[in-house]
Amino acid sequence: MDNIKVGDNLTIHCYKHNGILHRVCEDAKVIEITEDCLVCANDKTKITENDGRSYRTNEIAILIFYRKSWFNIIAQLKEQGLFYYCNIASPFLIDGHMIKYIDYDLDLRVFPDGGFRILDRNEYKYHKRIMHYSNDLDLILRKELQTLIGLKRENLYPFDARKIQEYYEKYMELKKNAQN
Numbered sequence: 001m002d003n004i005k006v007g008d009n010l011t012i013h014c015y016k017h018n019g020i021l022h023r024v025c026e027d028a029k030v031i032e033i034t035e036d037c038l039v040c041a042n043d044k045t046k047i048t049e050n051d052g053r054s055y056r057t058n059e060i061a062i063l064i065f066y067r068k069s070w071f072n073i074i075a076q077l078k079e080q081g082l083f084y085y086c087n088i089a090s091p092f093l094i095d096g097h098m099i100k101y102i103d104y105d106l107d108l109r110v111f112p113d114g115g116f117r118i119l120d121r122n123e124y125k126y127h128k129r130i131m132h133y134s135n136d137l138d139l140i141l142r143k144e145l146q147t148l149i150g151l152k153r154e155n156l157y158p159f160d161a162r163k164i165q166e167y168y169e170k171y172m173e174l175k176k177n178a179q180n
Contacts, residue, residue, distance in 0.1 A: 004094060006030050007174055010040065012063070012099045014089075017131040022103055024048045028063055031170045038065045038092065038099065041171035062167045064158050065092040065099055070144035071108075072101060075164045081112025082161055086148055088124075088141050104133075104141050108148050110159065116152055118145070 004010070012025035025047050028040035040063040048054040064073040072092065074085040086108040092101045105124040110116045128138060152159050 004030060004033065004038075004097070006033065007178070008097065010094075010097050010099050013101075015100065015102050017102055017104065017127065017133060020050065022050050028099065029171065029174055031062075031167055031174060036067055038067075038094075039063070039167055040065070040099075041167060043171075043175075060168065060171065062164050062171070065101065067091055069147070070104075070140055071148050073158045075158065075167075077164070077168060082164060083112060084108070084110035084152075084159065086110065088145055088148075106141065106145055108145065108152070110152055114155075116149070 008030045010028045010030060012023075012028050013021060014023040014025075016022045025042070025045055027042045027045040029042065030038065031041050032039040041060060042057070042063065043060045044056050044058065045061075046054055046056055058078070060077045062073075062075040062077070064075070066072060068091055070088060070090060072087050072089050074087075076083040076085060088104045088106040088108075090102040090104070092099050094100075105120045105127050107119040108116055109119055124141075127133070133141075151157070157163060
C-alpha cells in the first residue's frame with residue numbers, strides 16, 4: 001500500500017473462492033487511506049462480468065474496503081436516497097494498482113429508510129457446497145454478516161450519512177482538481 005496515494009485510480013478485481021475472476025470495476029479513485037480501510041469513489045464506471053457482459057453504473061458510489069473485516073461496502077448516492085450494497089468478502093489486498101478480494105455471495109442491501117435485506121443466501125449455500133468452504137470459513141462469514149447487521153442497526157460507520165457526504169465532497173474536489 002506504500003505506493004498508493006489519495007487521488008490514484010485503481011482497478012477492482014473481484015474473485016470467487018475457486019480463484020476465478022468474477023467481476024472487474026475499471027475505476028476507483030482513492031479518496032482516503034486509513035489504518036483500517038481504503039476508501040475510493042467512482043461515477044458511471046464500467047463493470048465487466050466474467051461472462052464478458054459489461055455495463056456502466058448509474059451513480060456516484062463510495063467504496064469502502066477493509067484490511068481485516070470480511071466485508072466491503074458500496075454506498076450508492078441515488079436520486080431516491082442513500083443505498084448501501086454490502087458484500088461479504090475477504091479483506092482486500094493491493095496488487096500493483098489493483099484492489100483484489102474474494103466475494104462470498106452473501107450481501108446486505110440497505111435502503112434509504114433504514115430497512116435492510118440479506119441477499120443471495122441460496123447462492124451462498126450452493127457455492128459453499130461446490131467450492132468446499134471450510135466450517136471455519138463459514139463461521140467467519142456468518143459472524144461478519146452479523147457484525148455488519150449490528151453496525152447498521154446502530155447506524156455506526158460506515159452507515160453514517162454524514163461521513164458518506166464527506167467522502168462525496170472529497171471525491172468531487174479530487175475530480176475538480178484533476179480537471180484543472
